[in-house]
Amino acid sequence: MRAAAQAASRLLATCGGSSHSFLSNGFTFQAARWGHAAAQQEPFEAWNSTRSVSSRTSLQWIFLGCPGVGKGTYASRLAKTLGVPHIAMGDIVRQELSQDTPSGLKLKKLMNEGKLLPDEIVLELLAKRLETGTAAGESGFILDGFPRTRSQVEALDRITDIDLVLNLRLREDVLIMKCMGRRICSGCGTNYNVANIDVGGDDGGPRIFMPPLLPPPSCADKLTVRADDTEDVIRARLNLYAEECKPVEDYYRAQGKLLDFDVMGGIPETWPKLLDAVKPFLPEESLSVAAA
Ligand SMILES: Nc1ncnc2c1ncn2[C@@H]1O[C@H](COP(=O)(O)OP(=O)(O)O)[C@@H](O)[C@H]1O
Numbered sequence: 001m002r003a004a005a006q007a008a009s010r011l012l013a014t015c016g017g018s019s020h021s022f023l024s025n026g027f028t029f030q031a032a033r034w035g036h037a038a039a040q041q042e043p044f045e046a047w048n049s050t051r052s053v054s055s056r057t058s059l060q061w062i063f064l065g066c067p068g069v070g071k072g073t074y075a076s077r078l079a080k081t082l083g084v085p086h087i088a089m090g091d092i093v094r095q096e097l098s099q100d101t102p103s104g105l106k107l108k109k110l111m112n113e114g115k116l117l118p119d120e121i122v123l124e125l126l127a128k129r130l131e132t133g134t135a136a137g138e139s140g141f142i143l144d145g146f147p148r149t150r151s152q153v154e155a156l157d158r159i160t161d162i163d164l165v166l167n168l169r170l171r172e173d174v175l176i177m178k179c180m181g182r183r184i185c186s187g188c189g190t191n192y193n194v195a196n197i198d199v200g201g202d203d204g205g206p207r208i209f210m211p212p213l214l215p216p217p218s219c220a221d222k223l224t225v226r227a228d229d230t231e232d233v234i235r236a237r238l239n240l241y242a243e244e245c246k247p248v249e250d251y252y253r254a255q256g257k258l259l260d261f262d263v264m265g266g267i268p269e270t271w272p273k274l275l276d277a278v279k280p281f282l283p284e285e286s287l288s289v290a291a292a
Pocket residue numbers: 066067068089090091093110111112114115116117118119122144145146147148152228237
């Protein structure tokens with residue numbers, strides 16, 4: 001059996017079968033099939049068969065952190081700086097569910113309630129995204145929003161090797177304010193934040209100052225709020241993070257791959273600090289890019 005097919009069988013053993021199915025954008029997902037013909041059903045097989053850990057030259061990093069911490073913002077900036085793709089699981093899921101098919105609506109409901117989608121679905125979507133990237137000549141990645149559960153970690157571990165896991169941290173009251181301040185332009189998709197955060201300092205803790213990131217006039221009348229950015233749902237997502245995602249942190253910490261990073265301010269203040277923090281982990285060919 002080829003290595004990728006062996007990885008397939010192991011992945012199936014991790015995730016198990018399921019009866020979910022949905023259809024959108026011409027992509028059919030039938031997790032029920034997973035119980036059979038492991039090698040053919042392996043979602044990562046096509047991706048893995050065209051690459052191998054030993055031959056890869058580019059970095060494979062993960063960004064972890066609670067909702068609102070700025071994973072998407074910093075992961076996308078870093079990916080652009082280092083010339084690797086930024087793969088944001090939440091964006092992939094939202095894109096996939098943007099067409100309201102009956103079974104997609106059930107998943108959308110889960111998402112809008114702040115719940116995680118079934119592993120089989122996110123694994124299949126991720127595999128599809130990796131395959132498309134490989135076909136387009138992509139190398140390496142910064143993954144954001146995956147893995148979020150121990151079983152997702154185990155699935156990822158079976159198919160590839162992660163070099164570094166950046167764990168962004170921020171106090172909870174600020175996370176809530178940041179999520180509630182998020183706005184997205186329905187025209188161009190740019191993210192803004194209307195929250196004006198200035199806390200701490202006088203209570204003994206460090207001051208955290210994050211001025212709003214306001215839209216230009218061209219976007220100002222097209223701002224939308226994510227359905228899962230209401231206070232109740234944000235609190236539910238934070239609780240879920242503590243339950244499901246903390247074990248993911250623990251796993252990578254035990255492997256010596258976790259780098260904690262405290263976000264203490266807005267983008268202009270945080271970005272250079274983040275670049276400094278990751279520099280020791282950059283492959284040689286990326287060092288000059290990060291220094292520029
Ligand atoms: N790895 C994953 N496993 C299961 N569900 C996911 C995963 N990534 C994203 N989702 C779904 O998409 C939603 C939005 O994800 P994301 O944009 O990353 O949110 P957040 O800002 O909460 O980190 C999640 O609440 C969940 O429903």
